Amino acid sequence: MDWKPDRNANKALYKQLAEYIENGIADGTFPADKPLPSERKMAKELGVNRSTVVSAYDELEADGLIVRTRGSGTTISQDIWGMSKKRVPSWNRYIESGSFLPNHPVVQRIRKEAEEIDMINLASGELSPDLFPSKVLRKLTSTRSFIGNLGHDHPLGNEILRRTIKEHVKDYRDIETNPESILITSGAQQALHLIVQCLLKPGDAVVLEDPSYHYNLQIFKSAGVNTYLLTVEKDGMDPEELVRLYKKHRVKMIFLNPAFQNPTGVSVSDRHKQRIIEISLELGIPIVEDDPYSITSFSGKKISTLKSMDETGNVLYISSLSKIVAAGLRIGWIIGPRAVIERLADAKQQVDFGHASFSQWVANEFLESKEFHLHLTRLLKNLESRRNMMIRSLQSYLRDQVEFNSPQGGIHLWCKLNRNVNETKLLEDAIREGVIFVPGSSMGSREGYVRFTYARENEERIDLGISRFAESLRMQEK
Template sequence: MLIHWKPEKESHIPIFRQIVSHFEEGIKGFEYRTYSRLPSQRELSKLFDVNRSTIALAMDELKALGLIVTNGKGGTRVAELPDGVRSFNWSDYVEGSMYYPNREIIQTINNLDFDDHIIKLSSGAAMPESFKIAKLDQLIKEAAQTTLTLDYTEPKGLLSLRAVLSEHLSSIGIKAKPEEILVVNGALQAIQLIALGLLQTGSTAFIEKPSYLYSLNILKSFRMNKKGIACDVHGIKPSALYKAISRNHHSMLYTIPNYQNPTGRVMPIDRRKKILEVCEELNIPILEDDVYRELWIDEPPPPPLKSMERGGQVLYIGSVSKHLSPGLRIGWIVGPESVMNRLSDIKMQVDYGASTLSQIVTELWFKSDYRETALNEIRSKLKNRRNAAIAALDKYMADLGTWKKPKGGFYIWIDLNKQISEAQLFQKAIDAGVLIYPGHVYGTDEGSAIRISYSSESEERIEEGIRILSNIIRNL
């Protein structure tokens, strides 16, 4: 029996449970054939680099499940399974397809995000209270009364929504006709459509280091590359960008200028102008991801790069996920009409458009007369949480790391003073009931760092989470 698998030591799933699941899937899925002999417990313990007692526990469980049998001489074989227990072996298909799975750590976070007991210093979603503050229930009721049929919408999304988005965009300095706007299923789909529709195999996306894009496998799945560009407190260093960009026509700069994920940093206006100049000179397009724009706390952020461009070189992404509701799955891309035509054609092939109901709700939100008041209430709540997080960091972690107070958004990036195992910290934090993102998820390769978020928890729980975290770091 050939075994090309090892348990994931850093997973929160106990090792013995991983071993049981592995053999259960393998046996039920024909990978391990009936009567085939399992390696001895000693060999398995060596192969998996775990204690004999862990193997013995797993074998007992597999025996109890009727999946293996032992003979008198101590040999262990795959049992003959009754009809109906065997299932088709999908593993070649699942593992061989072109789309990469999320890294295990991201899958773990995605699952634990729904565990009510854990303190989520991880969330990238709108504050849970936003739903109520924005009177989303009323908007949904109104939307249900507005629409007679829930038909598909125009290829670029509901025209009436694009018309209000056009008005909204002009308030932040972006002139865009409805034909230059494409409604998408959240900003994530915007990134995916742009990669699919405008880049090629081998294309390179230049990105901030660290960046949200490092946590996604979209580009890798399409056989495209990511190249991290050095940053300072103002964001991407223009000189580093200049140096890194080859005159490759199928490159693109991806940037998050406001309350960057994961550093929380804002790119000042001068830096925005310089970055635009570099990209204009070297003729590469910019993808400006501005999903956090509404979440300013101290002062509104500088105007978007899109509002300062000259030749339509910037594609601009917005979303309601961070200030209203991620579950609506509504975002938008703004760019030249020919580009939007191309992307909307792909979107039609992928899903025939975003949810019509969500689009109507979003339109009503943008038209509501209380939108600005609601946003101010959201900002003020966010400010309390940000302040609570900073106060707790000052109280518990001053000797453990450094950070900057973000001027908006959700995230605080903490550079730890000592080099520790981020994987160990992640796991120990989960064991102690706190969920965080380790820095390496965002592409850091030097030092140790973590990203914490203050969007989803009360001030008390934020403090408690940071206190627990500080104890773990101190003892690592």
């Protein structure tokens, strides 16, 4: 077969193959009296994965051009014009044409590999099971009777939990609010989705940090908004850059993660935070503060939030229990002006009719108990110990090959590689060695960085994971 797919084209390989075969059926390249090559043989001849051929044949079968019969292979349909044959939809076309975009391919690859039991996971931004307060939660749920409503709860979320969160954010984050200004969400991720979908429209300009976890979220592209990047340096972002971006692009909203930022681990100074609030007031731009980590300061020093400085309601504040209790609880919240909260609550009702009452009850019982503070103290001690192990391992195995700052809280370490690498090859080599991480370019515009997370593995496996990464990096020299 002389034809080969063009790997540099914008069209998927399977679509190129499907079109080639369709044209070949029309011009006689593939005669009707001979079977098409098997999936395996076709893949070998073209130098593609078998899944590519399978998808192409799926498309052709959906269009009624070919027939696949177990034991007999794949043949050209005798009823090629579809006069009498039943047709099945081309699901690949539907999958690709939907308005809600799939995850970044790197994210999909990492999540797939994270399911492997033996894989050392330095990529996933969640706590390891041994850091969950499982025993405490079992005790609380076994000794106290569930008092929630098994029907649909309040549109804003359970009122008792909202009152508890009101006290929680006051005690731990110096935020003054009221239960009517709080919406319970399914983690911070749903909160971001609601804000983007309800408060922005296609063509709006928004600012994201660079690098940033938000950068690889497809919700912005799915919503059709234009994203502009605000560089994060060792001491955080420059507030005056916000002014320049606003004048150039008429920015409608700013998304920031100012405390132990994901992925860099840096925190914006109080002086810069105050200036950000002033800029928001001067230009009338709302700020979305995504704050999973301000409560995780290893020194015990309280980290100021933008929301604690917000006296006019310019800041929409997002947080959750995912990074400090357990991601599986799916308890997050948005704090903001009441009219905005009610708009977001209306959208949430359309999606899921409100949050699960049992998980809200569990979260409330834990937050109200003395066990929460004890758990937080133990958690921070463990996270600091794991961070220290990661730093020792990086210094031991990689020495001058990398540069990094020691994060003073949070769960991520941002690492600069001191030589050029092929990011795709480095990740694949690391996977073969049995460790996964997040390539830097998937979180921003700069290559040559990696993000390691130290919350998902214990100290022994962190050390082993860094040694495997070091071996993968050495393979780049070959």
